[in-house]
Amino acid sequence: MRSYEKYFRMNRLPHIWCPGCGNGIVMKSIAKAAEQLGLDQDNTVIVSGIGCSSRASGYMNFDTLHTAHGRAIPFATGIKLANPKLKVIVITGDGDCTAIGGNHFIHGARRNIDLTVILFNNNIYGMTGGQASPLTPTGKKATTAPFGSVDTAFDPCELAKAAGASYIARGTAFHAKPLVDLIAQGISNNGFSLVEAITQCPISYGRRNKMGDAAGMLKWMSENAVPLAAYEKLAEEQKGDKFPIGVLYQKTAPEYSAEYAKVIKLAQGGK
Amino acid sequence: MRSYEKYFRMNRLPHIWCPGCGNGIVMKSIAKAAEQLGLDQDNTVIVSGIGCSSRASGYMNFDTLHTAHGRAIPFATGIKLANPKLKVIVITGDGDCTAIGGNHFIHGARRNIDLTVILFNNNIYGMTGGQASPLTPTGKKATTAPFGSVDTAFDPCELAKAAGASYIARGTAFHAKPLVDLIAQGISNNGFSLVEAITQCPISYGRRNKMGDAAGMLKWMSENAVPLAAYEKLAEEQKGDKFPIGVLYQKTAPEYSAEYAKVIKLAQGGK
Amino acid sequence: MSQARLMQGNEACAEGAMAAGVNFFGGYPITPSTEIAEIMAKELPALGGTFIQMEDEIAGIAVVLGAALAGRKALTATSGPGFSLKQELIGYGCIAEIPLVIANVQRMGPATGQPTSPAQGDVMQARWGTHGDHPMIALSPWTVRESFDVAVMAVNYAERFRTPVIILLDEVVGHMREKVVLPKAEDIEIYPRRKPNCTREEGYKPYTPMADLVPNPADFGTGHHIHVTGLIHDETGFPTGSSKVTEDTIQRLHQKISRVQDEITHYDEFFMEDAEYAVLTYGGTARTAYAAVKMARQQGIKVGMVRLMTIWPFADKVIKKVAQKVKKILVPEMNYGQLVLEVERAAAGQAAVISLPKYNTEIFTPKEICTAIEELATEVVK
Amino acid sequence: MSQARLMQGNEACAEGAMAAGVNFFGGYPITPSTEIAEIMAKELPALGGTFIQMEDEIAGIAVVLGAALAGRKALTATSGPGFSLKQELIGYGCIAEIPLVIANVQRMGPATGQPTSPAQGDVMQARWGTHGDHPMIALSPWTVRESFDVAVMAVNYAERFRTPVIILLDEVVGHMREKVVLPKAEDIEIYPRRKPNCTREEGYKPYTPMADLVPNPADFGTGHHIHVTGLIHDETGFPTGSSKVTEDTIQRLHQKISRVQDEITHYDEFFMEDAEYAVLTYGGTARTAYAAVKMARQQGIKVGMVRLMTIWPFADKVIKKVAQKVKKILVPEMNYGQLVLEVERAAAGQAAVISLPKYNTEIFTPKEICTAIEELATEVVK
């Protein structure tokens, strides 16, 4: 019906996500980014972990891999290194990426290997019914944080930057159109790219934290997401729940599979 | 013979480290810091992972725990939470802390739990005979990087900061006296503290990389470690191999075990 | 506490652990074990206890091992994939002799498998999942009430033997709710944390075995300055390469449990007096097996049932006795045939052992097992 | 390549893997397996292959699974603690049917254990370490040359059956050097990567089993747009909750291997023609056992030896045959007694099975085993 839908496995829809779940919106942004870039379906692989968001791989019309909880990045690393001409996109949840998968996340970034990680951040473990994740804000309730989370949340973008990623962006399910561009740029970057997509889980997160329904959660995003330039101008006391979106960081750095190709050349007697 | 030696288990010495290994120097700095702070041996626990450096726990005269490779921080977390009045110090190697233990490292920092992590950074896997670690500089040789490492190394201090640590310092085995203060301050900080101690592994790293003997490696440190303030004034092209030492970062932030104590109070009907 | 109420298996497990003194929980969520964590998160703070959700299952067991060393009775809970991840540190608990209880609410594997489907597919893993030689205690309840009792027992065994103990729940028992009457708090026997038998000055060695072959390592923070390691160590707790000490240690770890194996082998027998056939069963499957055995008895088939609560150490003696008595032993399991291998081994050819595996996401029906019993009774032993 | 040379077991293993087409290695260092990684790091680039050291053992197996899916023949190597950490993803390899070879150079556990001491303590773990029902192939060489052969075979079986295959080395064979003559490259048979039997347009389903019950999933990047998951899936590769499909899948995973079990059961017999007693042995221990059997023969004891190269699937038939023939079977192992349990099971009471465990950091001496054989021959079966 829409041209970008060729990037979906239409026969697998409707997807399994709950009514109002933002995952569908983010997944559409990926498809649109693929269309925008004219990605070759035969030479693109989508790799995901385990979680609601990670079910996305099954709906995307590429070679797709639904790995184990937390392990998408090292599987993806193997695919990329085995066949460096492949574009590899990783779909992951906040728990998948920053809890159990945290180590792989920072090491992927360190190597600056050419993967594009789309982090579906709904601030919760959706799949297992609402336990706190490392991205659940302090004070928010979760089934494992019935008194409100005492943990401080990561800023996954800061973490990726400190670890060595070369492209870092944040978008939201509300800002669906700019999200497409952020993803497309991430895929174009020859190195480790992180796109954090803030998305709503009305069922396991919103409901417990009285954040309204899906539409209400989307509205919250529209009110609190601020383009980076504007965000930087905010006074500390104006910041509150607000957070920056857009391209947050970018650099040029050696890409792992290219560097390794040099080793091969060297070992084979080339220079 | 020296007053700080009461913090050693004298009957376990000599230690197993190779001739010229810097671990002994760093371990002495920990003992001296303990003396400086007058640490109560009955209420201090030393926890280590697996590696040459992690053998240090066995020589220190406290309750000590030699865990599994990479897992010192979560074990230490359990000890601290089980009995928050204990001071808990973690001894770990660069591989232990930032390779297999990387996830625990960033999560310890995120929680800002009151642990002091002393990272013995010798830029190599010493124990297993010289494989590359995530802190092996690009281009250096290791048994698993015979053509020179293609990986980019982490800056563990930057990583800890991005993850949420509240005290971060770097010292070297050459700067043995200031290292004592850096460690003492780390232990005093009520939150997650990282002290990165650059140390020499002449056997598994220095030799392979033609860095001279132990004394030569110490001299390299003396030439390249620059106090933070001075380092920041260096022009990019002056930096070369140079790196900053001293207290690199400090902040005040809620400490995990104290925050959890509030939950207990709340649940027990207190306010 | 002693009133009839509707309770879930996982809930009973959590309550039992707390009743036995658990005041520390660390773990990582995974269906179908998550309720255990969730209950702990809610209830522990009021008891002055501590709940922490860790970054993964490895940290989930590490934090609990740390807490146990610092004096807490501690629990972690998980399911298949998480249980696999915990294996390395289960071995750590064995060698460092740390009391530790792990609830594994089994789900269908391998890998992500069939996440919400019941299975008994981790039975052999519970015994052999970690590397190296080690003994293992694993208990599998068949009712909600027994989930409570098994949790109490697991905590007590962990303390008494200073070793990891596994509660092998399955999704059937873990997620079902039934009427239970819990014992009164004062009726619950609690094995207290073992205490050092002398002071540092008196030459205390944390790993000197007592008469029961179990040592009394001091809790951290009690002034004993002990050293704990995952390397083979001598009585002082420090590593040694001595082959004598190594041999003695591995042997003692096994013998501290095997010496009381009969005492910790818990099982029930039903209709065994005149039985010519036996159904050997455990966990949730035993409930269906019981219904099936009754059906078969109504048809006049002389079949009995042996229900194991103690899965590991394996009830060799019980099986040998049964094998001598009956002609055939049927072993229905929600897996491809696991514990049946142990039954076969223990039966040593004395009775025919027939595997009745089920691995299709569904639990057995009484009819299915009954049909298999009927076949036992009609077929001639080859 | 076909000249006599001194070679280490680990080296032979690495060389064998490369000879069989392995051009990708991912892993994490651990003694005593590290040489395998180090050799790969040095040699693969020149072959256009890829070596990567990952952040831990989990990533070490994940990267290799990924590489295998993208068309490479891939190897990872580890030892006890790392083998425990890899368990979850070994199950992933089983269910997603990914060719994968894991070399486990066993060292003494549990936990950190006795890091440089030889052991055969991961034998049962190799079979049962991951959660859920799954088949397993594990091969254990006894010579350096056979380390090469077993590596070739492991790679071939992984490709042929699309399943993880474990090379169970032990420190003895892994670290010793001996004279070997390797086969010529052209004499090495290589099982090629299986290829899709039709195109997407022709209705290609990646998990449709072929006549040998093994499917032909396409390599990523070949235009087939396949989906691979660790959930139970149907022929299309997509998850299903169907109980029929689940049952069929678990069954097929087992049967694709069990149907050719005889073919892949490799073992040797020595002096068995007139044997009244048998020594059942494998791995490094078999070398000593052979020396011991010869010593015992010199004393006139009618003892033979059966040496298993295929540890899993277990050689039930072989053991049954032996048990029918001899009075007693002695099973020396560098562990607390592991594979002996399987021997006992398979023997089913037909012969007495005697465990000769050794777990003290040292390997057996020929004398020790010979003495045990002498005892076999003098003691009366109870």
Place this chain on the structure above:
Amino acid sequence: MGIEITTLKERCKGCNICAAFCPKKILAMDTLGKVYVTDEKACINCGQCELRCPDYAIYVEKKVEK
């Protein structure tokens, strides 16, 4: 030239996002919890509903008269 709104009932999960964001308030849920259009003519083709629907269950298009 009017606007055509296509709804795919088998995909719609009744989450109400489209209705909440529709500036013309012409979308609503039926008893089975599926979206329906109350007044197609009022549609201004702003695309909000299609943009935000997580289930690809609603499409808006200019009707091309043939």
Place this chain on the structure above:
Amino acid sequence: MGIEITTLKERCKGCNICAAFCPKKILAMDTLGKVYVTDEKACINCGQCELRCPDYAIYVEKKVEK
């Protein structure tokens, strides 16, 4: 008031660090690879050797005349 240098041979591993950093060059290794003092009187008690010895095998102290 002289200086006393104590060396603990059973701890010394002959790494040469003390010798390399001794400003007076009065430390050396013997055949068994253990440190020894060539000229104790020349010692200026700078403490470099003790500070840098990784094996706690050398101590320098002002001799207190009793």
Place this chain on the structure above:
Amino acid sequence: MQQIRLCGSGGQGVITAAIILAEAAIMEGKESVQSQSYGPEARGGASKAEVIISEEFIYHPKVVTPDVVLALTQQAADKYSADLCDNGVLVIDEDLVPDSPEHPNVIKVPLTRLAVEGLGKDLFTNIVSLGLLVKVTGVVSFETIQKSVAKRVPPATIEKNMQALRIGFDALA
């Protein structure tokens, strides 16, 4: 022994209803086992809750042949009523299960609509259903189910829930 199955989709509260029913049985001194299963897809999909009530200890914990199946969605009705035998009863939400499975004893009640109309919220559908179930099965008394509901629901909502029960109970004359 009575074997009762409630089914619907994720958010409809069938599990809570089943729990309340099982608790009611216990209040009356009976044995009771409650269980549930979700589809393999964690999200969405049909969910099913079962209650067995008996005078004796219940061994096999799942419903073998249901006496009553109450279905709140078409998908659930299709999936979970097949094993209902002829003397069993099928209760369906007549709006949400437009296409009733073939069965001799089908009771059609607009349960969701009753909840919305009577109490303003479909949230109460499960309690309305419970009321109806008690009427249909008589497995516990109306008083007991009232007590049981009161024990489970948030205190502020007790009154509304009592109304819901009553609406369901009265839906069948």
Place this chain on the structure above:
Amino acid sequence: MQQIRLCGSGGQGVITAAIILAEAAIMEGKESVQSQSYGPEARGGASKAEVIISEEFIYHPKVVTPDVVLALTQQAADKYSADLCDNGVLVIDEDLVPDSPEHPNVIKVPLTRLAVEGLGKDLFTNIVSLGLLVKVTGVVSFETIQKSVAKRVPPATIEKNMQALRIGFDALA
């Protein structure tokens, strides 16, 4: 069958020497097995390397009763010479093993000193030791051990290594 054991501390190259000896045996068409073990302490500590040389395939891979033990440190001599029987030979570095274990046939040679004096570096101690071992055991010819050393060591060092071999070989008249 000849069973030879070399032992010393970590950095002394006894494993390399053992490998070279085993390779020499293979060059002469013999069977050979080489193995080693470290103490449980990875660093420091005594290390041991063994070579078995035989005309037939060697099954048991470790030395049972050594024919020769060559020890380069006191610790190694103490730890690894106990199983030497009376007709075996114990070779020690006379400087580094000041306190020789009791044995009827002890050959004392200042191996390390010979290396330092003859070649300026203790690095060659292991090759000096090899020369001596060949002389003592005659297990391979001097020519073969020369070839074997030449194959293993960096080309630039071949000459020095040949000298080292010769020094060791000639150390015993």
